[in-house]
Amino acid sequence: MGGFLLRKAGAALIVVFVSSVVVFAGVRALPGDPAIALGGENRDPAVVQAIRHAYGLDQPLPVQYVKWIGRALRGDLGLDARQLPVAHTIVSRIPITLELAILAVLIGSLIGILAGIVAAVRRGKMADHAATTSALVGLSLPHFWLGLMMIVLFAVDLHWLPASGYVSFHAHPLANLEHMLMPAVVLGTGLSAVLMRQTRSAMLTSMSADYVRTARAKGLAEWSVVGKHALRNSLITVTTVIGLQLGALISGAVITEQIFVIPGFGRLTLEAINQRDYTLLQGVVLVAATGYVVVNLLVDVVYSVLNPRIRVSGSTTT
């Protein structure tokens, strides 16, 4: 087990190193001189040179890389164009996007699974058609359009919810939920549509299975047949889909965060690109890449614990 872990950790470190080089080079491949972008209107050569010097852009690329990665290893990702520490900014943004993604999963699961059950139980009837059509609409709606429509209805016309912004859960739990409800619904809509179709399909398969027929033959109530027997088995597939969709939700949160002015990780990435803030952009992409590597490493470890054959085959192949 120890050798397996060391090999995996070593491979992960190599991936992180390669990622850091790709991030560093990729950011510099963006068109336009960042010093000119940061200088704004003031393109006085003296000012541009001062900016270049302040951000170390006047040094050779290998020197810039070594300095950056050296500081990054100590947890210092530098100061961004606002003179704020990048590491602190990133750490403060990640929980916001995670909260949004988790709320979206909860809302999407609640709506999607319930609609899927109803559609399966009422197969071919009005409820099924309504749920299937709603799912199609839900999948087709662009987030930005749905978001703006919800803002106009619930914030501008009805004044039920705030149009935008973010309040931390620690500061004010209720205000936090008020601010996050619409974005979570927008983000969860697509997921609910996917889950509805998956649940319906899995439920239909389960409900024609022998064990469900047996349960009915035993005289169990219909709710018990559906809830305890058919649904429980169907949820295995649905849970897998939710897991796969979580990553997509986090990356899909960029547009939702932009519309609802939520200071999440996605919006931070967008800002860094728009403002050509190299320090911030490098930090954001490095943290995202490292995050993916760490999660993959953890998954490998969990798989190896659950299924020892994986680490055995891993050891024999090397």
Added chain:
Amino acid sequence: MKVSLGRFATFSLVVLCVAAAGAAVAAAHTSRSAADIRNGGTLTIGLAEEPDALDPTLARTFVGRIVFLSMCEKLYDLDSHLNIVPQLATALPQVSADKLTYTIKLRKGVKFNDGTAFNAAAVKQTLERDLTLKGSVRASEISPIKTVDAPNATTVVLHLSSPYSPLTAQLADRAGMILSPKALNSGGTFAQSPVCVGPFMFKDRVAGDHITVVKSPYYYNKAKVHLASIVYKIMTDPSSRTQALRAGDIQVEDRIQSTDVPTLQKDKSVSVPKAVTIGYQGLTINIGNKNGLLKPYSNVGTDIAKSQFIRSAFDAALDRTTINKVVFGGLNQPDCYPIAPVSPWYKPTTKGLACNLHANVDLAKKLVKASGISSPTVSLMLGGTDPVNARLGQVIQSMEAAVGIKVSVSPTEFTTALNRADAGNFDAFAVGWSGRVDPDGNIYGFVATKGTLNDSGYTDSKLDYILNGARKSISTKSRDTLYRAAMQIIHRQRPLIYLYHPVNYYGVSKKVAGVQIYGDGLIRAAFAGYTK
């Protein structure tokens, strides 16, 4: 290329009407007496972009100036007519006969927002920091300052290496914001906890989300301050900003996108003040930028570079009024000068100069013929790839085609376009300038041989002489004359073709009074408040 007197008179009338309307709007937001405003409350302003460093020495963004207005007062400020008036100084500077010494008297009894005293030593430390700090954006703005003396607590003396009349205007912007020596000497990063003199003091900043300032207990005129705090929300999506204003989440919206203006004008809960800004949008013509910005200039040899007639024809073919209608829905202010009608410098410096707001196709065709170039071509680089820029390019293309000038349009990502402009890799470049209060800031950098923004590569010893003379002259009257002479040369040679002055629209909740917007386009909310 002359316009009739009648047309010029009509144009002047339009300008006067717009200026009067602008003044009326400003008055509408300032006319409520303090008695109508209650104390307390938080004002939330939705900003269109995120400010960069909250350090006046390093700050570069336009929106940063909006935030600074509430927490960093300057030696000088602007009044609603864009005249320079004292703020932390008690009067305009006394200038010596040789124009090399500026003596500035300071207010007494003023405190920074950390409770320490504001005095001449603090002014000296700030100005010296502006001149010497690595990465300082202010250094070039006040570079003629050689040394700063503080003979007593309320007197600052600036010694200049050469006469520089725009200095007072520079001290009415970020270079004139005085920073607390205690904060500067603390060893921390000033931008993370800025301390100046101001009606509000910095409370917190969540990157990408908001900046909060709260009412200062140290401010020398705190009776005028009604709000308990101001929150600057970063809302880069214009639709979200507008909906947030309509929903009441924010009370002031920075720069409404043109498509939302009619919607908000119909909304009874908000007012939509506008400001004809001091900036301009124009076309920079590459005449001599062969080797790059500030490298030795020599004619690049393109049709538009080598013939003054082609440049004049290009200008005559433009119908500025149509451009404004078709591209911008009539929301901007067509014009032919780098100085805007809202500026007190406008009338005296443009008096008697021709401005064709409508195309003069016959004249343009004659000029093309006179150039001797049978089918001139011009490549027009657009500073953006958005639909508005594309429309602008297409409209110019069709207008020039009507007089026989073939224009090829090249939409280019903005930063890349700036790189290409500095390198001299363009024929004509559609680009704007946010504008400065002093005419020098709108002219010198772009057309003087040593101008740091002279992408045109234009060099003219007579123009240099005039512009340097205007920098040295203190008398407003003589500067008026010199800038008018400079404009005559610019209009004849056309290194730049000016198209219009942007008009910004803002959204303000009717529950709020006292929000002021001048021609510099900045939102002034420090003395605003909620109505009773």
